[in-house]
Amino acid sequence: MAAFSFNKLVIFGVGLIGGSLARGLREHGDVDGARQVIGVGRSAASTARALELGVIDASASLTDDAALRDALDGADIVLLAAPVAQTQPLLERLAPFLSSDTIITDAGSTKSDVVAAARAALGERIVQFVPGHPIAGRESSGVDAALPDLYVDRNVVLCALPENAPGSVARIAAMWRATGATVREMDPAQHDRVFASVSHLPHVLSFALVEQILNSSDAALKFSFAAGGFRDFTRIAASSPEMWRDVCVANRAALLDELDAYTAVLARLRAAIEAGDGAALEAVFARSRIARTEWQTQRGAVNVTNDASK
């Protein structure tokens, strides 16, 4: 028996994330069924490029009712792979054409707000929506950056809702596993707290360092001496401003909690630096070094190109 089978998958937003799912299902794994993939986009150029690359079989315009109806007719699964702020308008747009046996999932970096948007847009049909978040990315974006193995050995978080049928959750999990991913379940609040800490906060901190240097009178001199530590620390400051704007706003409650806890740690370190308390600094640095080194060891070999942006 195949690991996963589908007849029609409709992807709203065929960029890096949606395109890599399509390529992963086609080029990897043990997948059968008709395996038709339809891309829906706001821009004709991006779906045309996805068609040209063979990532999708057909495309539909978001603004064309008839095309959208055709695209969604008989779809097994719909994936939303657009910025999280578009979740509600997208769901409102597709709801009138949605069959009751289609399962919808998403790939958004935040989950509490996505669930709220989905409840508002779908009403009772929230049963059909299984929130998800593949923890994979690259610094480059767009369908040209899509890779069939983007999700291999990556985590995909599913935040199953109380209303979801177990079979629907199992089906979305099987889809991601067919691309090589490991599926893990969390509730939306827990998801948002964890990613506020290990992803959203570091992005804000990294953007902030570059901003601070830009604000200083000797910015050019500073940049000219910046070396490897700066390079690694600020790599994520080259990430998409639009995406991270949306993430910060969508996950603001959890992010503010983490930011405040971080500021408290920083204040403690500041006091130790001011007091010249080397022992206190060394204790924190040594603990951090051990934890960071253990994390790297447990994580094992790292695929640098595959997840640089998450």
Next chain:
Amino acid sequence: MAAFSFNKLVIFGVGLIGGSLARGLREHGDVDGARQVIGVGRSAASTARALELGVIDASASLTDDAALRDALDGADIVLLAAPVAQTQPLLERLAPFLSSDTIITDAGSTKSDVVAAARAALGERIVQFVPGHPIAGRESSGVDAALPDLYVDRNVVLCALPENAPGSVARIAAMWRATGATVREMDPAQHDRVFASVSHLPHVLSFALVEQILNSSDAALKFSFAAGGFRDFTRIAASSPEMWRDVCVANRAALLDELDAYTAVLARLRAAIEAGDGAALEAVFARSRIARTEWQTQRGAVNVTNDASK
């Protein structure tokens, strides 16, 4: 004419930095003279290893007066490549055996405190001390990590003192250039401000993020979902706790200035997040992304292994 010529170089602390200078002068470049390199260390094991690897020709124990006198007799150049907190005791230890035509330099990450320590230890012989800082490193340390090309295309900052003879500064500059480095001059205060910003502060911020996660009740869960952004942001949190303790204390004035400026930027971003002010966030993120991308472009191809720890 050779780019650089020396008869005897004495290195206090033959680890990554001192060992790479010795290997660079031997294996690279256009260097002549007797080219004898003597290593002085606190631990017999580390100098023995440097001898075994052929990085040095002879060793001397720091605690043996006669050996130290012999080592320094006729030395062209002395390099201090030990943690900055050891600058003053080391200089006090070698001062009685120092010839008036030996030039001393160092490789410390901070410069104002090193200059103060050198003035205290050397008195009028401060004329012989040319403060320096090679901007290169690796995550691994010790003489086994030393590389002949560690300094190729790296900056070496010299903070020449008013008392230095121009010929002495030129000679230290020629030594570093012979290893492939670019030599740049700054005054100590400017040096400390620049590196507080682009190196010392990011290290503190990176250690602080790991510390914050460790302090949280769901640390294990958070670490288990940390991916590429976390990995890059915290790579420098695996750096030496002792070294960074010393740097933070030695450069505390400049570091506190940068930390306070950073905290102010963070407070501004916090307010924008709390207010859901996406436009303000996006403006900062977009500016940072452009600056970070330009920096990477101007910097050109990056040697990842060579400068990961600075």
